[in-house]
Amino acid sequence: MSLGLDLPGGQDSSAATDAAQPYRVLARKYRPQTFSDLIGQSAMVQTLSNAIKRERLAHAFLMTGVRGVGKTSTARLIAKALNCIGPDGQGGPTIDPCGVCEHCVAIAEGRHIDVIEMDAASHTGVDDVREIIEAVRYASVSARYKIYIIDEVHMLSKNAFNALLKTLEEPPAHVKFLFATTEVDKVPITVLSRCQRFDLKRISTELLTEHFATICTKEAVDADHDALMMIARAADGSVRDGLSVLDQAIAHADMALADDAGSDARPHISAEAVRNMLGLSDRTVVRQLLGHVLQGEDGTMLSLLDQQHELGVEPLAQVRALMDMVHAITLAKIDEKAAKSNGLSAEDQAMLSEHAAQMTHGTLHRLWQMLLKAHSEVAHAPDPREAMDMAMLRLVYAASLPDPGAVAKVLDQGGGAAAIAAPASAPSTGPAATNQAEATVAVSQPPAQFAPETANTAAQHQATPAMPFTDLIQALDREGHLELAQIMHDHMRLVDYGDGRIVYQLASKVRSDFEAKLRDALLRLTGKRWQVEKGDGNAQPSIRERALSQAEARKESILQTPLVRAALDAFPDAELIENGEAEAHPDRSLRA
Template sequence: MADGLDLGAPPAAPQSEGYRVLARKYRPRTFSELIGQEPMVRTLGNAIERGRLAHAFLMTGVRGVGKTSTARLIAKALNCIGPDGQGGPTIDPCGRCEPCRAIAEGRHIDVIEMDAASHTGVDDVREIIEASRYAAVSARFKIYIVDEVHMLSKNAFNALLKTLEEPPAHVKFLFATTEVNKVPITVLSRCQRFDLRRIPADRLADHFARVCELEGVTAETEALALIARAAEGSARDGLSILDQAIAHAGLDGGGVAAEAVRQMLGLSDRGAVRDLFGMLLAGDGPAALASLRRQYDYGVDPVAVLRALLETVHGVTLAKVGTADDPAQPVEERAARADWAARLSFPVLHRLWQLVLKGHDEVAHAALPIEAAEMALLRIVHASQLPDPSDLARRLAEGGGPVAAARAASPPAAPVAASAQPVAADALPDRFEAMVDLLDQGGHLALAARLRNGARVVRYAAPELVLSGSRPMAADTVGELVVALKGLTRAQWRITFEDVPGTPTLKEQDDAADAAKRQAAWESPLVRAAREAFPEAELIEWPGKRSNA
């Protein structure tokens, strides 16, 4: 109080602006700062330059790729008036005029943002419809930005349709959604749609490196690559993780380290994963379980270990196909994958993928995750010791194992190499059984099995085969048989059908022969005497062998 005048409280000291998280601080302010969306920017630029502006735009894509940011940039591009106040719509808004600054700060009266998640009803849409009749107050266009538009109710969508199809000339609608499949087709057909892409991991890593440079933070290249992969194509998610990694690094000046990022994200160490994968391929169960337990004791989620193994199998398969190396991968990782790709066949890799994927799903839903992970690894170890299916088929075709014993009672066919070398046309198999054996030994195992189990022969006179029409075979089987026989015999085969019963199938003949042998053995004097001494005795076949009695 001075001379009876109340001067009020003294002014407060100016306060510094609070910390802004990186995801907000480095939000794109121009179209050139949008990462990985060049096709959309080019289309928008051409539309603005030619004056072919749609009245409604729909931006869709996964979280964090820039949908809402793109909507705000479009609002700036359409309402920018340039530094001199005389400019028109442009793909490069100046960012200095009043409309640009007001839109960037979220305070422009003619750019209305609405979150459809909290304004889902028809009444909210009616307010938009009523307000859209009035011209913009200070901007060129009145723009409505509706985020997560798929959250609107069915009635709200229906209320919006007529206005969306024929809006006033001064109104533009900008919609953003992560679930475009939930947006009615009637709405989609009235919008110009832009599908924003996932941002590649290498582009994200470069972006995070620039952010670290601007923030005065050092970061290992591998650490940024880990963050980029964890972001799964989302710039916002990646910047949030980077923010956390910088805070995790503290003030000791060490910067963002890859090992710290792994621990923060609960990722398995890549070197440990490579070692574990090698143990699985070597069939070393105890070592694999010990490696898994070590990572578990360090706090790594068992699901993360299985996920890392999935990434490894996928990476090795891509390396075997010959795709370009991922520049974000360490040199040791690329070398190891190249080595495995050279040593492992595609069938083995596909089998590994199925086994690890099944284990991942089991562990993700298991009541005992670490125990489920151990069982999954043991299953992989066991499968790694099994022969490759193609090798097994070749061995069987060459006469090894139970197939040879099964064929011991039948006259041998002319030997055919597993490489399926054609035989001379004058040396065609003289019997149907020999023809089936030729297919079997030539590598056509499935086709030979179909003939052995289902073909009833009416007449066989190579290269002519007449089968019973009372039990016809599929047309594709007949075509496959003609092609296979031509490749093996150099002869053009003719396969027809007659409507007569035909002979029993080869399997039925074998079963009948086995039954006759069993009956003869059952009625032999020695067995009859044994049956009289042991009335409850049964005749069984020795495991793994066929009865030759």
């Protein structure tokens, strides 16, 4: 049969390699030889162990997961477990194959006649599957089971899958099928339903770091913990990818030490060497870059980018590092424990906690969206360096844009572009003029949209007795209390309002826990407890009621103008509507 058998060189033996043999990369040298060597897959090992002990072995297994987590290695381990006969030749299937019996040794060396490994990527046709169908009728030569390992099984053609279905559903008792794939969604459901499926997990960064540290010890290599952490992050859950990077890092360390201490010196993998090798940005630099962005320091930020560019750091890697930091800050804001359980240094954890306490959810989400756009622009730009500069400047200058809520307030109070651009021209007398001037100044001064505000400053601002009720609603809205802000805007009629006190009546029925939720929200917002209660007496209309009343007054005023009265006389069926309503009903003839 021409089933694409793996040659002995493709498998690894647990025996020590002879010095005369060529060097083997770490990914091959440390391929798991027992289930105890398979890291991060305890659930699958437990299931297989119980199945073997209870003699409930399926006839077909399918291993799926991302590249490099051990799918093919697991298939080979299962082949060993099912065919192991123990050192004395009397053993049965076991989750701990001995590794010394003739079957274990032959499978490890890739020369067992009853364990056939087929690469579906190069044998995709129905003729290749037909050879399997013909061969399964014959009993195994020496082993307990005849085992077919089909790697990248999703590459088989539709006809090949169909040809395999009947044999896969009712194979002879002496045959087992082991499939491995990275794209399980491409495997027909008719095949999946005939297999016992195991989803191999991504390996966590912490577990990979420990694994790499153990291998460094075996290889007589010194490595910084931060260096191994960077390699584990670069592996993205793949053991094979991480070992390939570690192999490169060891070679890099060897060359660095050869000039000073000779070729026999013990290699040392430093965090700086790994960072330079991978083209990563130093986390200290990332912290500084984020700080310059938040403070609006464009010149300093561009100088730092120039330094990183000269060091060979890729712009896309810098954007990705900033995204990682913003994501970590967001998680730390939700749960402070997240800042202490992600393997970061104490300095990084302190930075995360500080930023999480100072920045709002809205600010973090705006940062994330702008960085996400920057990532796409830098990845597809003809000159990534220039795209990086422009994207970062956009982040910096976003801090000087007016707050949308303040702009809306100015416009709602009758201000326009002139009022926003020139606060000095605002009226300077009277209560209405005072409120207008406050709102205009708030807009005209560049509020650092991304600049963190200390908790004490925020509390003092929120505790000001003269703080307008509308500002309080907007502050709750910005902090994510949308439902509370909506109720206060639409239904709350104020009887008395002052510093730390709200006495109100309701225009309509609201949820029963409204008061309790409002007190908690105001406590978190201002740092002090508020008195919130219903009261009797004269109450002002709600903000929504005032807006509707003003709109009705404006409409009545327009109806009294000579031009509109003449139009209504000429077209008796016409009615006056708002612009937005007119767009929804284009058949109406008169627009405000």
